[in-house]
Amino acid sequence: MFRLHLNVFIMALASRALGLAFDGAVGFGAIATGGNSGTTVHVTNLLDSGSGSFRDAVSQSNRNIVFDVSGYIQLKSAVSLSSSLTINGQSAPGNGIGIMGGEISASDKSNIIIRNLRMRQGTLDTDTGKSAFNMGGASNVILDHCSVEYGQWDSIDAVGAVNITVSNSIIALPIGQQFGAHVETGPSTFYRNLWVSAHNRQPLSKDNTQYVNNVVYNYQAGYTSGNTGGVFSHDIINNYFITGPSTTSSKNAFYQMAADQSVYATGNYLDSNNDGQLNGAPDNTVGSSTVLSKPWASTSLGLATMSAADAVTYVLANAGATPRDELDTFVVNVVKSFGTQGTLYKNQANTGVSNGGYGTL
Template identity: 85%
Template sequence: MRLLNPCLLAIGALSPVVAALAFDGAVGFGAIATGGTGGTTVHVTNLDDSGSGSFRDAVSASNRIIVFDVSGYIQLSSAVSLSSGLTINGDSAPGNGIGIMGGEVSASGKSNIIIRHLRMRQGTLDSDSGKSAFNMGKATNVILDHCSVEYGQWDSIDAVSAVNITVSNSIIALPIGQQFGAHVETGPSTFYRNLWVSAHNRQPLSKDDTQYINNVIYNYQAAYTAANTGGDFSHDIINNYFITGPSTTSSSDAFYQMNSGQSVYSSGNYLDSNKDGVLNGAAYNTVGSATVLSAPWASDSLALATLSAADAVTYVLQNAGASPRDELDTFVVNVVKSFGTDGTLYKNQANTGVSNGGYGTV
C-alpha cells in the first residue's frame, strides 16, 4: 500500500477539529470558511442585474452577509464576481426563494465564502460557453450547502486549483455544453449528500484528495472520475448509490479512470444497473487498478458516513437542493425516482419541457 504524504496526514488529522464551523451542521474541508461573519448585513431589494439594491452590488465588497428581501430569478447579463468574506443566505428570500440565471457566479481567486440555498442556473442564455454555472477556481475555503446548480455549460462547478471546499446537500444536475458535473484540482474537497443527475462525466472529476460520502448519482455515463494522468490522489468513497439510467452505456463506469496511481477507500457503495424502475441495487466497491486502502485517508470520513447508501437515496431525494424546492428541482427529483426508466442528457435547457424556457418558475 502506498504511504500517504505526511502533509496529507496532517490535513486529515485536522479535519474533524475545526475551531469554528461555517454554520451549524457544516462538514468537510470547506467547513472552515468564515464567510462574512462579523461583517455588515446587506439586503438585496430587487431582481435587477446591477445597481443599488442588486445582488451584483451586494457581493461587490468583502465582509458582508447577504440577505434577500425579494424572491424570483435574477437574470445576469454577464458573469457576477463575488468578493472574499461573504455569506450568501438564499433561504432569507421570501416566498419561493431566489435564483440566478443566464450567467456564471464566480468566486474565482477569492476566499472564505459560504453560500446556502441559492439556485445557480447558467444555460444557453449565457453566450459564453466557456463559463460554468459556479466557478471557484483558485478559491480557498468555500462551502456550498443546499444549493441547486443546473445547466452549466463548461462545468456545473469549476474548482480548478481550489483549496478546502465542501459541496453538501446540493443538486448538481442537467449540465449542457460539455455535460460535465464538477472539476476539482488541488483540494482537498468534500462532496456530501449531493444529488448528481444526467451528466456525461465529472461527477466529480477528482484531481485532488477527496471525501465522497452519501451521494446519489443517476443516469451517468461516467460518474466518480479520478485523475488518470493528472496525478496521484487519495479518495474516500463511502455509502454512495450509483443508479443507471437511459443514458448509461456502461454501469461499471460508476468508477472511472481508477488507475494504479490512485489510492481508494471504497466501502458501502451500491450500484443499481438494471433500469427496471425499482431501487434494487447490490454492493459495488470495485475500484479498477487503484491501490485499495484498508482505512480512509481522512480521519473524519467514517464519522460523516452516517447513512447507508439506501438511506442516502431517501434522504437526498427529500432534502437536497435549495429550499423551498422549486419546479426545476422537482422535475430533476422525479426523473431520479423513475429509477432507470427516465432521463436524458441535454444540450439545451428548453428541451426539458420545464416552464420559463426550461429554467422553471421561481
C-alpha cells in the same frame, strides 16, 4: 422579514463560536468564515446591477447577504464575488431566489459560504467557456443546499481550489460539455449530493477527496479520477450509483481509476437493471487503483452516518435549495423513475420545464 434576517445573523454567530461555517457544516470547507460579523447587506431587487442588486451586494468583502425579494435574477454577464461573504439564500421570501443566465465566480477568492441559492447558467449565457459556479483558485468555500443546473463548461469548476465542501446540493442537467464538477488541488468534500444526467465528472477528482452519501443517476461516467498527473487519495463511502437510459456502461460508476490513485471504497451500491425499482447490489470495485484498508481522512467514517439506500431516501427528500421549486422537482422525479427516465440535454428548453426550462419561481 426582520425576524428572519435576525435569526440568520444569530445562527451565524453561534456557528462561528463553534468554528464552523454554520451549524451542521461538514468537510474541508466548513472552516470558511464567510461574512463573519461584517455588514448585513440587503438585495432589494432582481436587477442585474445597480443599487440593491445582487451584483452590487457581493462587490465588497465582509458582508452577509440577505434577500428581501424572491424570483430569478437574470445576469447580463458573469458576476464576481468578493472574499469573506455569506450568501443567505434561505432569507428570501416566498419561493426563494435564483440566478440564471450567467456564471457566478468566486475565482481566486476566499472564505465564502453560499446556502440555498439556485445557480442556473443555461444557453442564456452566450459564453460557453464559463460554468454555472466557478471557484477556481479559491480557498475555504462551502456550498450547502444549493441547486446547480445547466452549467455549460462544468456545473462546478474548482480547478486549483483549496478546502471546499459541496453538501446537500443538486448538481444536475449540465449542458455544453455535460460535465458535473472538476476539482484540482483540494482537499474537497462532497456530501449528500444528488448528481443527475451528466456525461462525466461527478466529480472529476484531481485531489484528495471525501465522497460520502452521494446519489448519482443516469450517468455515462460517475466518480472519476482521470489521468490526473498527480497522486491522490479518495474516500468513497456509502454512495448509490443508479443507471438510466443514458448510461452506456454501468461499470463506469467508477471511471478512469488509475493505478497511481489510492482509494478507500466501502458501502457503495450500484443499481444497473433500469427496472423502475431501487434494488442494487454492493459495488466497491475501483479499477486499478490501490485499495486502502482504512480512510485517508480521519473524519470520513464519521460523516458516513447513512447507508447508501438511506442516502437515496434522504437526498431525494432534502437536497437542493429550499423550498424545492419546479425545476428541482422535475429533476427529483426523473431520479425516482429508477432507471426508466432521463436524458442528457444540450439545451435547457428541451426539458419541457416552464420559463424556457429554468422553471418559474
